[in-house]
Amino acid sequence: MSQLGRVKQWNTFARCWHLFDAAWQNPLECSPTIEKYLKGLNKPIYHPLVDCGDHVVVINSKQIAFPGEEWRRRAYFHHTGYSGGATWTPAWELHDRDPTMIFRKAVYHHMKGNLFRRVVMERLHIFSDSNVPEEVMENITNQIPPLRSIPKTLSSYSKEEIEKYPKIIDYPEDFILSKN
Amino acid sequence: MFKIPVSGILLGASKVSTKMFVPSIGLHVSAPMKLKEIHANKVGGKLIIEGAFVPSPRKDHLIQNNNECCPLCSLGLDVKHTDVLILSQFVRSDGCMMPRRVTGLCKTQQKRMSKLVSMAHKAGLMCDLAPANSKKDPSKRKLWKKYNTYYDESTIKVYESHFKTIKDNIILDYMKSKNPEN
Numbered sequence: 001m002s003q004l005g006r007v008k009q010w011n012t013f014a015r016c017w018h019l020f021d022a023a024w025q026n027p028l029e030c031s032p033t034i035e036k037y038l039k040g041l042n043k044p045i046y047h048p049l050v051d052c053g054d055h056v057v058v059i060n061s062k063q064i065a066f067p068g069e070e071w072r073r074r075a076y077f078h079h080t081g082y083s084g085g086a087t088w089t090p091a092w093e094l095h096d097r098d099p100t101m102i103f104r105k106a107v108y109h110h111m112k113g114n115l116f117r118r119v120v121m122e123r124l125h126i127f128s129d130s131n132v133p134e135e136v137m138e139n140i141t142n143q144i145p146p147l148r149s150i151p152k153t154l155s156s157y158s159k160e161e162i163e164k165y166p167k168i169i170d171y172p173e174d175f176i177l178s179k180n
Numbered sequence: 181m182f183k184i185p186v187s188g189i190l191l192g193a194s195k196v197s198t199k200m201f202v203p204s205i206g207l208h209v210s211a212p213m214k215l216k217e218i219h220a221n222k223v224g225g226k227l228i229i230e231g232a233f234v235p236s237p238r239k240d241h242l243i244q245n246n247n248e249c250c251p252l253c254s255l256g257l258d259v260k261h262t263d264v265l266i267l268s269q270f271v272r273s274d275g276c277m278m279p280r281r282v283t284g285l286c287k288t289q290q291k292r293m294s295k296l297v298s299m300a301h302k303a304g305l306m307c308d309l310a311p312a313n314s315k316k317d318p319s320k321r322k323l324w325k326k327y328n329t330y331y332d333e334s335t336i337k338v339y340e341s342h343f344k345t346i347k348d349n350i351i352l353d354y355m356k357s358k359n360p361e362n
Contacts, residue, residue, distance in 0.1 A: 024328055065328035068335070072324045092324035151262040151330070154306045165265045167238040168251045169283055 012043050017055045017139040023063040024150045027106035033144065034058070034107055038120050048116070055123045056144070057136055062099035062128040065148070066091065076105065099128035238269075250286040252293070259292075261299035261331050264306055271297055275309040291338040299331040 001009075018037050022030070036042055040052035066074065074091040094101055103126050111117050125136060154162070221228045247254035259266055270283050270293050277294045285293065300306050302325075304318030319326050 024330070026330075063328055065330050067330055067332055071327055071329065090324070092327055095327060148330070151303065151305055152264070153304070154264040154268055155308050157265065162265060162268070163237075164241060167242045168255065168266065168269055169285070170236055170238050170242050172282060172284075175282060 012045055012052070015054055016141055017057060017136075018142045018144050019140045020056055020058045020144040021060055021146060022058050022103060023060040023146075024065045025146060025148055026066060027061075027064050027103045028110075029147055030103075031107045031110035033147065034124070035111055037144065038107075038123055039111075053120055053123055055125065055139070057132065057140060058103060058124065058126045059130050059132060060128075061103045061126050062095075064095075064103060071095075076102075100126040250284065250289055252285055252289045259296060260333055261296045261303065262305065264300055267293065267297050267300050268306060268309060270294075271306070271309055273309060274311045275301060275306060288338050292336055295336045295338075296333070303329055303331065 020030070020034065034056050037054050037056050040046050040050075040054060043052050045052055071092040072090050075088040076091065076094050077086070077088055079086045091102060104121075104124070107124060108117070108121055111120065221230075243251070243255070245251045245254050252259075257266070261267070270278055270285075272278060277297050280287070280290045283290060283293075297306075301310075304321075307316045307318060310316060315321065
């Protein structure tokens with residue numbers, strides 16, 4: 001067996017640990033990708049009854065992004081079981097209370113509801129920031145590429161870069177740049 | 181806004197009251213950041229005040245536009261709200277969009293750019309270009325505004341009626357060419 005084939009086989013039969021940086025990522029878009037790794041859908045030996053899923057460690061879940069007005073329009077439903085016990089919480093309010101909840105719910109609700117779902121969810125480790133315990137970090141062998149590019153702020157560019165960037169328009173002659 | 185005629189002003193200044201040059205009125209003796217500067221020289225008993233041009237800071241890196249269209253249309257760029265280096269060119273130092281007579285864009289592009297600028301501000305990508313009293317860190321904003329948001333540019337609707345009139349004109353021209361008698 002070739003060296004590459006041997007490593008491939010190790011990766012297939014071992015429980016790998018993947019890292020995913022959730023900064024500026026939409027959790028609803030990421031959930032199919034993360035489900036693939038959690039269930040082991042990318043492995044050739046996959047079968048619903050074969051326990052071949054991997055671990056996924058999600059960091060920076062506090063910095064997830066939603067499009068447009070989704071933060072206040074999206075509501076999470078909960079019912080206590082008593083009459084009048086229904087509550088609808090906006091996404092931003094839920095994120096205030098627990099910054100990992102929205103990501104966990106997004107992955108959980110994307111998966112098909114069966115007896116394996118809770119077992120698979122146990123392999124998902126979500127951290128609100130980049131402070132991950134060392135016993136978790138030492139297992140990680142792979143990083144899942146981000147689905148969305150992280151936008152650069154204007155302050156991240158140097159002053160020279162901004163000045164030398166090609167200009168589309170020029171000021172008119174009688175323009176006053178600043179009022180002192 | 182205060183404007184000065186293109187040719188320099190000459191004033192017999194001995195009679196002019198100094199009240200005119202109080203900054204609250206909007207007339208300044210000198211300002212380093214202006215494209216036009218006002219110079220005041222005292223020659224003998226006379227005070228000579230003149231408006232002098234200053235070279236634009238953008239002169240060296242300007243893209244020449246020889247087209248009839250506006251500079252953005254002729255470039256044919258697909259500008260996104262994350263392209264802060266382009267959007268910051270249409271914005272004053274306090275972050276507000278410049279008017280069309282300054283930017284020189286066409287109506288459609290001006291509307292589109294102003295929406296993109298507001299998107300970039302809401303996403304917290306141009307925090308430096310803001311009024312002095314604002315909180316520049318987007319994570320210190322209130323309620324849902326402190327969390328990261330991104331925008332879809334296809335949601336921008338500009339001048340639907342404008343395109344409709346163009347469409348109608350094309351149909352009318354076609355009808356006229358079919359029936360030249362009417």
